[in-house]
Amino acid sequence: MATKRRTRSVDRILEAAAGLFYESGIRGVGVDDVVAASGVSKSTLYTHFRTKDDLVAAYLARTDVAWLEQLQSAAQQAAQPRDQLVALFDALSEAFDRHGFFGCPFVSAGVEAALDSAARQATLIHVKRRNEWLLELSRDANATDPEHLAGHLGLLIDGALATGRLTQSRSVVDAAKSSARAAVLAQTPQPIRQKEHDNDI
Incomplete structure (x- = not known):
């Protein structure tokens, strides 16, 4: 169950990041933007991706x-x-x-x-x-x-x-x-x- 939750969280983060990065560029998007678009907490994002570069x-x-x-x-x-x-x-x-x-x-x-x-x-x-x-x-x-x-x-x-x-x-x-x-x-x-x-x- 925990693995499924982790996969769902990662998918939500990456899907949100993909849309934002593609439309606004990497420099134009901050971690807070990805958090807001994905609906996950900032701590959850950093659990899966230590830095923005990793994301x-x-x-x-x-x-x-x-x-x-x-x-x-x-x-x-x-x-x-x-x-x-x-x-x-x-x-x-x-x-x-x-x-x-x-x-x-x-x-x-x-x-x-x-x-x-x-x-x-x-x-x-x-x-x-x-x-x-x-x-x-x-x-x-x-x-x-x-x-x-x-x-x-x-x-x-x-x-x-x-x-x-x-x-x-x-x-x-x-x-x-x-x-x-x-x-x-x-x-x-x-x-x-x-x-x-x-x-x-």
Whole structure:
């Protein structure tokens, strides 16, 4: 029973922190804000997270898992690896529709956090994991230069999220997806299908 209560408390804290950090940034949110939004006491929060940095790192670790799952789910709507490399951009549109145009939580955290912070380390881990997955897909697609293609697509993802926050427009995702399609086309030997509804390549 105690374990369940602990899990519920942690979930409430992290869910509240996620919304606040994403919308207002790490520096714009204090521990008191998270306490108020989560409905837990400050002592309960500090029982689970000794410092704000620990809370930020836990938030980013959870977001890393969730965001990769969203990218992979969008990619899996297409059958072939080379089609999946473009279909994954649909996750960005879905994220904007659900959460608004607040950019990439990892880019935001990386910019705000100190160079030696746990938050920046969590951001670097996320980028590494995401790019490794993109590299795996690029290799499965028989790209002529999979490392280059994976890096290119990673930059398109980050750029679309950052620019989306600036412009508050979904059109940046459409542009990023179009650029991804062109990059995949240039790197893969097979012709790429253009679906009528433009959900995949």
